[in-house]
Amino acid sequence: MSATQTKAIFDFSDEIRLGTVKSVDTTSVLVSITSLSQLLKLQVNRLVALQSSRPxxxxxxxVQKINRSYGSAPSKLNEKPDEDFESLGETSFAGAGAEINLVKIVLIGTFIDKIGSKENIFRRTLETVPDIEAACFPIESDRLTAFMRVISEAGGGELQRLSIGHYTLDEHAEAFLSGNRLFQRHAVLVGSTGSGKSWTVARLLEQVASLPNANAILIDVHGEYAPLNGSGFQHFxxxxxxxxxxxRSLKDGIIHLPFWLMGYxxxxxxxxxxxxxxxxxxxMILAKKIAEAKRITLTKLGKTEVLTNFTSDSPIPFDIRQVIEGLEAEDVKMVPGAKAGTEKAGELNGKLTRLILRLKAKVSDRRxxxxxxxxxxxxxxxxxENLAIALMAGTSQKASTGSGVKIIDFSEVPSDILPLIVSSLARLIFSIQQWTEKQKRHPIAIFCDEAHLYIPEGQTSELAGTASxxxxxxxxxxxxxxxxxxxxxxxxxxxNKTVLSQCGNFIAMRLTNAEDQNVIKRMMPDTLSGFTELLPILDVGEALIVGDASLLPSRVRISKPVCEPASLTVPFWDRWSEATIEPGLKKAVESLRRQSQSR
Ligand SMILES: Nc1ncnc2c1ncn2[C@@H]1O[C@H](COP(=O)(O)OP(=O)(O)OP(=O)(O)O)[C@@H](O)[C@H]1O
Ligand SMILES: [Mg+2]
Structure with a gap:
């Protein structure tokens, strides 16, 4: 960008001045607006520029709040005096009866014309605050476009930028996120049902998939991401x-997660x-029998090194039938009694019957x-290792065998054990990553759709607790x-609150439930809490993006993904209006009995 453009962005003339600063706080200021016509132009959540003490x-x-009142009369806008405005005292700088137009502005960053050879830099820090009487100007039309372009172009030097949509403030300005920061500090994507989360995920994943060495896993609980196709996607x-x-097996895209992969x-x-x-x-006895069975496998395979060091958590195949037989033997075991020639029940005699029944039921459960x-x-x-390569290798490492974004369909996993299965897989991925040599570690992102199902808050069940x-x-x-x-x-x-609190990026879509809004409010920095008022009124496909990855806390209209997820929004009225429908119930009942969809 040329030096002349630098000037053009924030070279404000006095005619467009909105007003002057009357009160300064650490991160917010109150500005008195000169005229009613200026006040009418202002809107909450619009951007403004303020003179800094450094040229x-x-x-x-x-803009967070706009207030108009009269010197001597109580505020008409706020029957209850507003604490933000009250502090100034209503007659402190205007005569009785005069209009007082006050605007509360939250400071979000500093725009610097030039540092060294770099021009037009926006920083999210506040090194200075405005002086009293500093001038305040609106950022709109051409200036807004120029400013948003600076924001958009500040891609943090990343090779390929992550484009998510367009700013609602200026629909010509494309909104980019820092792909590095988005994944470094984890991200949360929330919104009521139908607000556009799955579409946003598709949009994000499409961009991830286009990178030559992408590496991400999507946990798809309802099988709604099947339509995402292209060279960067692989479905399991x-x-x-x-x-x-x-x-069917891994080469057909079917994953088996053997029981022996689960930790103790x-x-x-x-x-x-x-x-x-x-x-x-x-x-206790189960852990012992499992360890014995693992030992048998290792001995058979001649894995002496593993044999000396393995723990009950080690993922080593074993034969579950051996374990059941071992338990059955303990369950009926008799030991020599006190008197010679007599026998008495062993320590575990009869105490394992229910465990054995439970185990057998699980082993024979088709689901x-x-x-x-x-x-x-x-x-x-x-x-x-085959599973790890299928799920964790980057695109280029897998050569012709697969792609970087792996979508795993969990739709046939019974819902009661879903938390356990998803978390076991996630933990396995994490452990393998930990054990990978540092230089060879290839970063991986796990997208957890419908996370409340398997990362729940509170002890809803023991399984869920372990998963969380x-x-x-x-x-x-x-x-x-x-x-x-x-x-x-x-x-x-x-x-789960701990998981949420570790996330440094929020993409919040329309949220109507007050309890859910509060969770997001609590996680946002105090100065931006006003922003969350927008949550219930966002349009479908619109999001508030706050956090490390986004230079400005902003309202963004997310672009449509190329491949739309099958969002399962059923058009009731249209379907009821159709003249004929295909019968499907008989087959459904049979599928329910057979616990299988196909045929
Ligand atoms: N960015 C967008 N632009 C336009 N329309 C959108 C956008 N995102 C979503 N929609 C519309 O909203 C519908 C629902 O979106 P989506 O399936 O992403 O919701 P969701 O938040 O994932 O809901 P759920 O929580 O029930 O899974 C889509 O079928 C689509 O018609
Ligand atoms: Mg969804």
């Missing part, structure tokens, strides 16, 4: 009953019923086939290892 600096602010599905029948805590919370009075004994059945290769020693803990850990330590979370939910108040 090359201009402070940028957002957690095996459902029909995939088991057809013996996860397997105990799934297999042992804590309300059983024998639960502690059951957990859990992705854990306990499946082709032999899914239970081989190499299964885990895994995600808490990733949210706290992920940054160091290059694992980013993008938490997507329609109910932020039901998503």
């Amino acid at each position: 090359t600096h201009t402070l940028i602010g957002v 599905k957690i095996a459902g009953p029909s995939d088991l029948d057809a013996a 805590e996860d397997s105990i919370s799934m297999l042992v019923d804590r309300s059983d009075q024998n639960a502690p004994n059951q957990s 859990l086939g992705f854990m306990f059945s499946g082709p032999e290769e899914a239970h081989s020693y190499e299964a885990l 803990r895994s995600f808490e850990r990733i949210s706290k330590e992920g940054r160091k290892y290059g694992v980013a979370l993008v938490v997507i939910s329609q109910r932020p108040s039901e998503v």
Whole structure:
């Protein structure tokens, strides 16, 4: 940008001056507006510029409140005196009966004409505050476009920029996010149902997928992202009953998550019923039997090095039938009695019956086939590395075998164990990343759609508690290892608070529920809390973006993605208006019985 343009941005003439600063706080100022016509032009959330004490600096602010009152009469706009305006005293700078037009402005950053060879820089810091009597100017029309262009072009030197949409303030200005900062500090994407979250995810992922070495995983609970196609996407599905029948495996895009991949805590919370009075004994013997079974595998495979160091958490294949047999033996075990020749019941005799029944029921449950059945290769020693390569390698590492954005369809995983399955997978990814040599670590982002289902707040169930803990850990330590979370939910108040509080970026779409709005309000910096008033009135596809990744806290209209997710919005009235409909209920009932969709 040339030097003449530099001047053009904020070279304000006195005629357009809005007014002067009357009161200064750390991050906000009150400006008295000279005339009513100027006041009428102002709108809440518009941008203004304020003179700084340094000549090359201009402070940028957002209009937060507009107030008009009369010197002696009580404020008509606010029956209750407003504390922001009250502090000035109504007659402090105007005679009785005179109009007082006051505007509260929140300072959001500094615009600097020139630093060294760089021109037109916007910084989110406030090194100075305006002086009393400093002039305030509107940023609109050409100046707004020029300013927004500066904001847009400040891409932070990233090779390829992340374009998300256009600013509502100026629809010609494209809104870019810093891709680095968005993923470094995790992100939250919230909005009521139908506000446009899934479309925003599609928009983000499309841009991720276009990078030559992209690496992201999307957890798709309803199978709504199937339409996202193109060279950058690869689709997987957690095996459902029909995939088991057809013996589909990883090469067909079908993922089996064998039970032996689960850590100790996860397997105990799934297999042992804590309300059983024998639960502690059951957990202990189960862990012991599992360790024995793992040892057998390792011995058979000659993995001596692993054999000496493995723990109950180590993902090593074992035969679940061996474990059940071992438990059955303990359950009926008799030991020599006190008197020679007599026998008495062993320590665990009869205490494992319910555990064994539970285990057997799980093993034969077709819905859990992705854990306990499946082709032999899914239970081989190499299964885990194959899975890791399929899900965690960047585009170029996978060469012809796959792409950088991996969409995993969890729609056939039973909802009661969904938290456990998703968190086990996430934790596995995190652990493998931790164990990857530092120089070879390839950063990966996990997009968690419908996060309230598997990263819940509070102890809704034991399974959910274990799941949330895994995600808490990733949210706290992920940054160091290059694992980013993008938490997507329609109910932020039901998503784990620790995970949310670790996120440094917010993309908030229309939110109508007061409880959910409050969660977002609490997470926003104080000065921007006024911004959240917009949450309920945003349009579909509009978002407030605040955080590290966005230079300005801004209202953005998200661009439509090229491939639209199947959002499952059913047009009731239209469907009811159709003359004929295809019968489907008979087949549905059969599918329900068979626990399988296809055929
Ligand atoms: N950026 C956009 N521009 C225009 N229309 C949009 C945009 N985003 C979403 N929509 C419309 O809104 C509908 C719902 O969007 P979407 O499926 O993304 O909602 P959602 O927030 O994910 O809802 P849910 O929480 O129920 O999953 C879409 O089918 C589409 O018609
Ligand atoms: Mg959605």
